[in-house]
Every structure is written in C-alpha cells, then in structure tokens.
Amino acid sequence: MATDSNYASFREIIHLYHDDDLVGALQFLDGLNIPPDITDEDSTSTVLLKTIRKHLRVQLQGETLPLYMDADPFVAFIRGGGNVPLYTSLSATLNQLWTSISQTSSPLQPFTVLDVGVGTGEALLPTLRQSHLKPFIYTAEPSAAIHTTTLSQLAALESDGILSGYNGITASAEALSSDRHSLEQFAGGVDVVQMTFSLQYLSQHRELTRYLKWVRELLLQSKSTKNTNPRFISAEFDVPSVANDHPPLLAEQRIKYIFESYLQGLEEYRFTPTFAAVVQGFLIPVMMSKFDTNLIEQISDESADDDRQNGRKHGKRRKRDGEPKKKEGSLTRERTKEEWVNEVQKAGFSKVELKFIEKYWWGDCYMIIAEP
Ligand SMILES: C[S@@+](CC[C@H](N)C(=O)[O-])C[C@H]1O[C@@H](n2cnc3c(N)ncnc32)[C@H](O)[C@@H]1O
Secondary structure: OOOHHHHHHHHHHHHHHHOOOHHHOOOOOOOOEEEOOOOOOOHHHHHHHHHHHHHHHHOOOOOOOOOOOHHHHHHHHHHOOOOOHHHHHHHHHHHHHHHHHHHOOOOOOEEEEEEEOOOOOHHHHHHHHHHHOOEEEEEEHHHHHHHHHHHHHHHHHOOOOOOEEEEEEEEOHHHHOOOHHHHHHOOOOOOOEEOOOHHOOOHHHHHHHHHHHHHHHHHHHHHHHHOOOOOOEEEEEOOOOOOOOOOOOOOOOHHHHHHHHHHHHHHHHOOOOHHHHHHHHHHHHHHHHHHOOOHHHHOHHHHHOOOHOOOOOOOOOOOOOOOOOOOOOOOOOOOOHHHHHHHHOOOOOOEEEEEEOOOOOOOEEEEEEEOO
C-alpha cells in the first residue's frame, strides 16, 4: 500500500532530519523520484512527502521565517478545516463560562478578562461578539505582528460599544510572570485569565510552574480587591504522552501518531485555496519542529539526559560546509488532559475541572477550569 511505503519513507526522512542531516533528508526524497507538483490523484501521504521536500528546500536556502512572524499562514490555518467547528464550540463555551463567573462578581466594575497568547483573537473576538457583559479586556501576546491586528479589532469593538475598554501587552507568559511588578498592571483585578492553545508554548517546565503560580497569585489578588470569584480557563488538546515533544523523539509510536494525525490535518485543507499557505507556512514547520533536536535540547537538560540514556544521537553529525542550522521556531510541550490537571493542581489551584469541547485531528479538545 502507498501509505505503508510512504510511512517508511517518512520515518527515514524524520530520522535524518532529527540527526540534523537536512541535505541527506532532501537527497532521500529526491531519490524517491516522485514528481514535485501535487495532483488531485496523489494520496495524502504522497502530498505529505512532497510538501516536506518543498519545506526542506526552502529551509536549506535559509528562507524559513520563525512561526507566527508572518500572520497569514497561521490565519489561513486557524480559519479553515476542523478549526471552524472547534472555535465555534470554544467561543460558545467561553461565553457560557464568562456568564456564570460574572454572576458571582461585583456588577459595579466591568467584567475583566486577561487573554494570554491571544493570537489573532480567534477565540476571544467571537466570544466578545456573543457576550452581553461589555467587558474590559487585557491581552498578552509575544508576536507583535499578530498582536497589532488583534488590537485594531478590539479598538473597533470598543467603538461599537461591545467592550468597555482594552489594554494590550506585547509579551510572553514567561515575561509576565518573571516581572516583579507585573501584577501592578492588573491592580483593578481580573475575573478570568484565559488561554486557548497557548499554555503548551511554555515548553520549559520551570517556566510553566512559575507562570501558573503567577496566575494564581493574580486571581487571589483579584478575589480580594474586586470581590469576584475568578477562574483560570485554558483550552488544550488531550495528546497521548507518547506524542509529546520530549525525548525519545524517535519512538515508533510517536512518529506514527504524528504521521497519521498530520495526514488528517492535511486532508482537511487539501482541496482549499489556502492549502499551500497553510501547509508550507504552518503545518509542516510545526510538524518538523517536533523532531528538531536543537530545539528540544533547549527545553531542559533533564530531557536531554533522558534522551542520552535512551541512546539517542543528539545532532552529533558534523554539518556539511555552508549547511544552515535548523530553525523551525516555537516548540510546544503538550500533555494528556490528566497531566494538565496535575500541573495546575501542583501550582496550588484548589479545584480543577475538565470540560470536553470538541474532537479534533490532533487530539480531543478540553477546557481546564481552575479556582485559585
Ligand atoms: C496556537 S496559537 C493560539 C492563538 C489564540 N489563543 C487562538 O486560540 O486563536 C498560540 C499563540 O500563543 C502565542 N505564544 C507563543 N509562545 C507564547 C508564550 N511563551 N507566551 C504566551 N503566548 C505565546 C503565539 O504567538 C500564538 O499567538
């Protein structure tokens, strides 16, 4: 079956890529003698190989941009495929949660939400349009390119009377929690700290714990100053431990899970006008970064030790002359839903619940809802 032989090729390419041998991976793909152009007759696994080949070419020419520097591919991805039903359910759930949390907060001050890693506001903006609360919104987002467009949308919603105001902070979650004075910016208190698929970007465990503790401190401060019953709410995928971005990166089950899931992901965009942008600009770079040892080594020395104990090579191959370093961008650290609950509880949250949101090709989506 084509998929079986394509899986074997995928596996080979991934091994070469993991060993930092981009040239070897490209040579292997070229040796398969598959025509470069994608046709309607191609199986999705053949399309996957063709798109990886294109990606490696661009990467070897040193032309890849860090993820989210260019907003267009991400926007095309997030507004298509299974993201459409996912975000519809997500915004409806956020609206319900805001409404129920607002019932226990003071009606004298605006309902206040801090959205961290807001991106283009795919979850936040539709929720605002549905909500009757006229809230005050804080946003935090490290990518200035993306944040600028979101802030102009918030300005428009404010002038339409949908918001009572907003304040954007161009910073990462780690930057917020490492700044001793950052709580002062929220002295008026918040009712909700929300995140949708951005908590996974805190790939270093120490940073994740520090950030979650910071969120809890902010919510406790808000509880006393604003007389509210605030919550931390975070949407994430329930991803099997074996598929997570930590060593051993080349575990057979991990490569298989990533191969099979990304075939489904590609399939969702296959015959749409934005296919090339989504796949070359977002899906393939994200997928390849899952095998990038250079990035994984940055996550933690502890993980690297695990990897060494498992006998993995750590990009020790000598680079060919002039060969560029891989630079795929953001690495995530995903978890099973139970592991997410565990992390939040370890940061001191008193009550943590899970709410199922939607099935999705990368994993089922759940909302983690936590009381400080
Ligand atoms: C998958 S997108 C989700 C965006 C948005 N929350 C949504 O649901 O549409 C992840 C977002 O997290 C942001 N991000 C990446 N690293 C981050 C960090 N360390 N702290 C906060 N946000 C981060 C990215 O720039 C991006 O906007």
